[in-house]
Amino acid sequence: MNTRKDIALTGFMGCGKTSVGKALAELLPEYILIDLDEYIESMTGKRIPDIFKEEGESVFRDLEAHALAKIFIGEKSREATGEGRRKIISLGGGAITTEPCRKLLKEYAICFYLKASSNTLVRNLLNDPADRPILNPDGHRMTENSLMERVGQLMTARAPLYESAADHIIPTDGLAPNQAATQILATLRLDT
Ligand code: S3P
16 A cells, blocks of 8 residues: 555546545545545635635635645644644545646645546536535526536536546446445555
């Protein structure tokens, strides 16, 4: 097992980063699970949709990079004294769109891209009540057709970024979270 780096999970909204992260944390009890969106919400005291609404996407992207730097670098000294824990970080789906986040990931994490088809993403997103400002900018939920179109547009721009940020790609269509987590663990064991 690679003992040098934290683990980051990336992929489009609805690909299952949160549930795969939880399943992986059960398999790796020595790691602590951090959800980047939740970390930002506790760091700022604001909900993600409110940050988008009141301050805009670019402020949110700066916060993502700031939070990631705190997670990776801010706690390194504690790690050196053996107090820190290794981390599994479940990223927001757009974190890989900014250069500062991509650089931090390359330097500090083994990055897994949870790759799902547009059909799977749309199905999961339709069943997920979470408020995602990138998909519902006016606060209204999209219909299946408009969601399919928006996912297609965003994936065209983001797919190359997910692929290049990834150390490993896990195709997740048809996999339960614990199956994807088991594949990640097997990949980590080979990545020594
Ligand atoms: C975003 C994804 C969200 C959240 C924010 C922006 C994106 O996280 O960070 O709403 O740009 O893809 P999830 O991927 O966990 O939904």
